[in-house]
Amino acid sequence: MSILRVQYGVRCKVKLNNTDDLLVGLCYRSPNSSQENNEKLLQKLRRVEDIKSSLIFGDFNLPEVDWIEGQVRAGETHHATVIYDIMQDLYLTQYVDFPTRYREWQKPSTLDLIFTNEDFMIENLCEKAPIGKSDHVGLMWTYVCSSSISTREEAQGGKPNYNKGNYKAMKQVFNDMNWQHELEDKGCDEAWQTLKGVCNKAVHDHVPFKKVKKKHKPRWLCSRVKKAIKTKYKLYMRYGDNYRDYEEYKKQNNKTRKIVREAQANYEKRPMKEFKNKPKAFYNYVREKQKVKVGVSQLECEDVRLTETDREAAKELSKFFKSVYTKEPDGPVPELPRRTGETVEDIIFTQEDVQKKLDKLSADRCPGPDQIHPRVLKECSKELSLPLSIIFRKSLDTGILP
Structure with missing residues (x-):
């Protein structure tokens, strides 16, 4: 100090x-x-x-x-x-x-x-x-000098390695299921929970876990920088042994400092240039620089109880967002002038339509609140298209989102 x-x-x-x-x-x-x-x-x-x-x-x-x-x-x-x-x-x-x-x-x-x-x-x-x-x-x-948020994977001691998943075995699990019989008499939400449970069990059984390693080295540390630092270290050791070649070490020291600063500047410019196409990379960079990592904290419910799960926090946020909108009085909805003579009586889609949508998913994205990874949905698109099409149809017919 x-x-x-x-x-x-x-x-x-x-x-x-x-x-x-x-x-x-x-x-x-x-x-x-x-x-x-x-x-x-x-x-x-x-x-x-x-x-x-x-x-x-x-x-x-x-x-x-x-x-x-x-x-x-x-x-x-x-x-x-x-x-x-x-x-x-x-x-x-x-x-x-x-x-x-x-x-x-x-x-x-x-x-x-x-x-x-x-x-x-x-x-x-x-x-x-x-x-x-x-x-x-x-x-x-x-x-608070620094803090971090432990992810769900860190709490479990690891995270699924979807790159090494046994998708052939997972496809067999999904094919062995009689989806028409399993989901026929169930409601929309119950059918979704059934599919979600089968997917999570298949991931647990056929996708290996890997340990989460915290990265301590800076992201700008490329091979060019490593080579310059290594050369500088060798010259320093040579200078320390016989007190010779000091000028050579000094030149390499200045060169290394310049290379490090260039690498840092290039790394910092990259998120700015790619912000339009990759905004997530920019916000990740900003979050890296924060000493205190702040996530969604616990929220106070109406009964003065704190939320315990992400679902409860989402419900409380939804209640707050609803409260700021104007509540319309009960009564008939005003009729708007028709802009087209066509009427959509029903939305028709097939199992093949669902499979095409699953095939277009980006496999490198993070899973949503359901914790089903896009890689699983894409690799097993043919096998999962049937239960998903059944659930989508139930949702449209009943007007209920699972």
Whole structure:
């Protein structure tokens, strides 16, 4: 940890791991601060833009700013407005949402602030009793250096390796099923659950599992970069043995640094160029850079109970989305003018139509909420087209989605 004292506080750099550093800054801005001092403070804050992880806190004395509503009760040239705009331009997140200074006959105000350059880095923020005769409350919080979300595969100790699946055996399982007899007397949802259960059992029996390995090496580490690093290491070892060939090592060191920077820049440009055709690659890159990986958290139900499954969370989100739409009164639906003389009495499709759709699936996509992988549907399209066509017909006839 390196400590550096500045005019308006103290800052230090904390080593988090082999590659990441955290800048911790403690700032104090006097309520009678001059324009010159405010400019110097802003210069210090602008340097945060080039730092990967930062935590800035202290007494900023900005009672004009309402951090909850995101408003400033001052003119455009006022120091509070200028500082607030700089914080917004730097994409800093402010966490204190309660008054931190109490004085008799005065309105409580939020003067002590906590900033980070990434969301969800502060947890368990709470106020404590003032220290000594101070009229400012104490603040205590937990800083999250990093976190991750364990996937379903990691929780199970592995994930199915669909590239090595025994699809011949799976086809035999599906062919041995008498789908007409199995699904004939069942409702739409019950028929779907039956098919889903057979598919999941076939995957469990005939698709091997592989362990999930976390990738620690950077994605930009290509063969060219590896070769340059290896050459640099050999020259360094030669220089360390006899203290000769230093110039050659120095040239290779500079060359390696240049190659590494080019590889990093090319890797970062690729998601931008391919954003239109491959938006998922761009969002994966953005997610990689986040210290805190945030998924869909538990939601509170109407009975003050937290959701436990993805299905329950989806239902609660659906209820919320429905609540924002206008509820039409009961009564006859207004008739719209007919734009065509043709009427669709029924939707006709065959087993072959379903098979053609399954054959066009992208086998490298992730499975949906049903956890049936597209590779299974595509490889066994002929065998699964019959039960799926039966379920689709039941769904159209009954108006029920499974």
